[in-house]
Amino acid sequence: VWRQAWYVIGGGVNLKCFDMTCMYKFCFCSEKWEIIPVLPDPVHGYPAERRGFASIPYADRMYILGGSLIIRITPKCKLVEDAGLWYIDLIQMCWVLITGCKMPKCVDFFAYAWEDNGKVIINGGRDDLEENTRTSETYILWLDVPPLVDLCWEKIRIWEKEDFLTLPLPLLLAHGLPRNIAIKVAQFTQSCKSSELV
Numbered sequence: 086v087w088r089q090a091w092y093v094i095g096g097g098v099n100l101k102c103f104d105m106t107c108m109y110k111f112c113f114c115s116e117k118w119e120i121i122p123v124l125p126d127p128v129h130g131y132p133a134e135r136r137g138f139a140s141i142p143y144a145d146r147m148y149i150l151g152g153s154l155i156i157r158i159t160p161k162c163k164l165v166e167d168a169g170l171w172y173i174d175l176i177q178m179c180w181v182l183i184t185g186c187k188m189p190k191c192v193d194f195f196a197y198a199w200e201d202n203g204k205v206i207i208n209g210g211r212d213d214l215e216e217n218t219r220t221s222e223t224y225i226l227w228l229d230v231p232p233l234v235d236l237c238w239e240k241i242r243i244w245e246k247e248d249f250l251t252l253p254l255p256l257l258l259a260h261g262l263p264r265n266i267a268i269k270v271a272q273f274t275q276s277c278k279s280s281e282l283v
Contacts, residue, residue, distance in 0.1 A: 087142055087175055089113045094123070094173070095149070097136035102155050104134045105180070108173070124179035131180055132171040137193030137211075143203055143228045148172040150207065150226075153193040153214065162214050164191035170226075189224055203229035238269055 086092075093109040095102070108121045125131045138152025149171050153162045169184040188207070195210025205226040212220040225239070251274060252260070257267035 087145075087147070092147065092175075094140065094147075095135055095138065095152070097134070097155065100155055102134035102136050105131045108178075121178060123173055124177070126180045126182050129180075129182040132167065132182070133165050135165045135193075137195075138165070139195070139197045139205075139207070141197070141199050141205055141228070143199065145175045146172040146228075147175060148205075148228060150197070150205070151188060151192050151195060151210065153211075164193060164212075164214060166191050186226075188226075190220060190222065192220060199228075202231060202235060203227055204231065204235070234263075234266065237266060 090113060091111040093111075094107075095105055097103055106123060106125075108123055110119050110121050111117070112119070123131075132149060133154050135149075135152030135154050139148075139150040141148045141150070152165045154165055155162055167182075167187060169182050170186040171180060171182055173179070174181055190212055192207075192210030192212050193214075196208045197205060199205045205228060207224045207226065209219060209221055209223075212218060252270075254267055254271045257270055258264065262270065
């Protein structure tokens with residue numbers, strides 16, 4: 086959803102994937118669908134057609150991650166191996182490829198969530214179509230350079246030393262944590278204790 090409209094791109098049915106040359110837009114005000122052409126990246130063209138992928142709206146862009154495509158003439162699928170991270174500039178309606186930014190593992194039909202600060206969390210998915218296996222790995226991707234305080238908080242949350250997380254607020258402050266981070270740690274610890282009681 087972007088600017089009072091719902092946008093759909095790609096996807097597929099049984100043995101067909103739809104290409105990425107246009108988007109389908111449903112306007113909430115007019116209650117009508119329209120087809121909007123999307124220009125290719127001037128150097129890399131269009132991303133591969135795909136299904137089972139993530140589409141993530143962030144700022145004035147829509148990012149796509151992962152997915153699988155149908156191999157033409159055969160009823161087989163293969164995982165999409167992008168050369169980087171694709172997004173549509175929704176103002177210019179054109180594709181852009183950011184090279185060098187790739188998912189650590191190619192997957193399709195995975196779970197994902199995103200936050201307003203540009204953090205994307207990817208979990209699971211099919212990682213081998215021939216063997217039909219799934220992964221339980223979790224990846225984090227930032228669509229924007231995060232504030233340093235957000236990065237610090239992420240590191241503290243996954244810190245293995247449980248004794249650190251159980252320290253009272255005054256000791257966290259004595260260890261040099263900024264007050265806002267120390268309060269977050271204390272709240273995080275309290276919420277973990279509360280969920281253990283349930």
